[in-house]
Amino acid sequence: MMREDDFSRLELDLKGCQRNYRYFRSLLEPQTKLLVLVKANAYGHGAVEFAAMMQRAGADYLAVAYPVEGLELRENGISLPIIVLTSGTDFFPEMIQRRLEPSIPNLYSLEVLCAELRSRGLRDYPVHIKLDTGMHRLGFMTSEIPPLLDFLKIHPEVRVKSLFSHLCVAEDPAEDAFTEGQFQLFEQNTRQIITALGYQPLRHILNSAGIERFPSHQYDMVRLGIGIYGVSALPGVQLSPAASLKCKILQIKQLDEGDTVGYGRWGKAHAGTRIATIPVGYADGIDRHLGRGAASFSLNGRRVPTIGNICMDMCMLDVTGVPAEVGDTVTIFGADPSVTELADILGTIPYEILASVPRRIERLVVR
16 A cells, blocks of 8 residues: 655665766866755755765765755754855854855955954854856956955955856857856966965866866866766766656546546547556646646656646646556656756756755655
């Protein structure tokens, strides 16, 4: 007899993650540090579970987007250094208490942080200075570096642990000239800062695509994001999907000619049509545009298309001619279909699909 919590789960493939980790590690010099991004609930994979795997695998750093994400990791026993990429200013007291390391994109953030550290009598707190080399999202522009250096000279409350920037188009060969320009600007700006500081912070600019395509610019550390989750920037490189979204069939129905399926009656049945209902819907990251046969999922070694509209908590599959019983497992994405295939159907990127899997889906580490 099935339990309700058996129906839907995101299975984290420990061995697959380890293979991906070893692949990217093999592209780096032995001394290069490796930071793994676990923001957005580890791209939907489960931040605590995935961070623990990366801690055991030997990662040097973790990075999250927001302070609450870092606090969750600390509360669950993650001891690796953690950079908060979008730290803001409101959570500096909590970040200091849990030894989270803020990314600093502007002088205002640095002023607020130093005031908080000074009130606590703290010095040499690690910070990561974000430089804008062309992304134009966050970070110090070249013209803003001199006042930054003036401030750092008279504020011993912080110590620059790293200098970093963000590549915009590292995955696109057509934009390599722009990417090379980012590297040049990063080199110039970091050299200016290091000379003024009188010590050598870590430097990092490569993302997953950058690690694969521009390993000569790995500097002291690289940031591994989508690559660890199984998506490569290079054609022909087959990484292991870090996770598979699976669920079990709730019910099977035999329909008659002219019957319809789901909201709006968009699913049209022919004589002998057999449908299966599964307990995942758009509230579980199954985009409504995957309905009406746009996507097909795996069931007992066969592909079965969606039929009708995707509902909030369920969707229906056409299993006509496919062996299927209540309780059989359906794979939404994983090895087959891949998350990249679903992203292509939707005209989006794998990141969006992975990050859309909500916390109500149980995460299970499969060894």
